[in-house]
Amino acid sequence: MTANLWTASNLAMEGEVVHEYEGFIGWVLSLMTTLGEPGVGVALFIETFFPPMPSEAVLPGAGFLAYDGHMNVWLAILWATIGCLVGAWGFYAIGALLGRDRTKWLVEKTPLLEVEDFYKAERFFARFGGLAVLLGRCVPLVRSFISVPAGIERMPILKFSVYTVIGSAVWNSIWIGLGYAFGPAIKPILVQWSGLISNIVLVVIALLFLWFVIVRVRKLLKARSADNAPTL
Template sequence: MIVSAASPSTDPSAGYDGFIGWVLTLMETLGEIGVGIAILLETFLPPIPSEAVLPGAGFLAYEGRMNFWLAWAAATAGALLGAWIWYVVGAALGRDRTRRLVGRIPLLDHDDFDKSEAFFQRWGGVAVLVGRCVPLVRSFISIPAGIERMSFTHFSAYTLLGSGVWNAIWIGAGYLFGPAIRPALEQWSGALSNAVVAVIAIAFVWFVVKRVRRLVRSSAGEKKSVGSDH
């Protein structure tokens, strides 16, 4: 068990309000099991940034109130369990049903699904491995893996590796820097979350504009074709 020199007990949720503060308090109350639950929740609630939650577990280990390795194992187990659930969802829906659902979503069509499927077929293992370290993506990368019936053993191995590395980095940061990480973490994690949201928003706006322009051109082409027939 990794234990630091005695230091005044500090509330890891201090400085965090709302749901993140609640999750950090959950970890402090339930210990290592709470860390696993927090990461499992993040799988289904992407707005919970693990880069803001996991250093809290490291900080508790720094103060000797939690076992570092058990916290890491619990976090990785929570990530794996969440990934398994999404994998099963993808496998249950299957390719054809998912393709039909995508085709019914406004501004999407079957070509979008086909391109995504081709991308995953080419980069499946790498996509799962790297996706575990990307906000939002790590919550849903398991769905195409389930749809494509990727080897469950390989899927689990890639998920364990990617999640294990990611969790070790952030829990380790909380442990190594101790109290010194809190001001930087509060500022940096917020900036990171905002940056991710901004990139996703820009990509979404670009996608909508591009798709609407394509639909307008397609509609204009159909009208012109109908007019020429008359």
């Protein structure tokens, strides 16, 4: 009887969190509330392969939920780090399985990607090695793709995993910690303005993605026209 009452109370609490907040913020909080701490890992795994959903917009939500009593802050950091590690293994496997030439070919054939990006990642990894993996975990976009040259160079998987865990744990701790620390201040704001804030976040993400697409398309068109220009 007591267990049933406890379960019902938990479900009611989760439903309150789900319906109290709106929009993108509500969806993120709902995912993490429904799945608990593993939901933080799922969100970070998705972020690894879908950079437009930045971890900077997800991790503070986990910290806020921890402040609000819906999850353990240390388990949230642990699961976020696990999600980052599994995602990093995915990109590492791509580089290791395809090798340098096929990965380079794939980059060349993928719309909006430039082979120069591939070369830059190679040079960055060749110069800093394990440190590139460690520091790269704290840099947007880089934290996902730095695993590819690590896989191509067959960096020892244990060493790669250790660097990834350390870098990810630091990054996750900072953002989850901020959400936890500022929970008392941001809760009233989220309750009243979560829908508006969600729309602003989505608009900013969309504008950044649009800017990225426009810049890349212009560069590709310019390069193509230069290649087709008659030589004198």
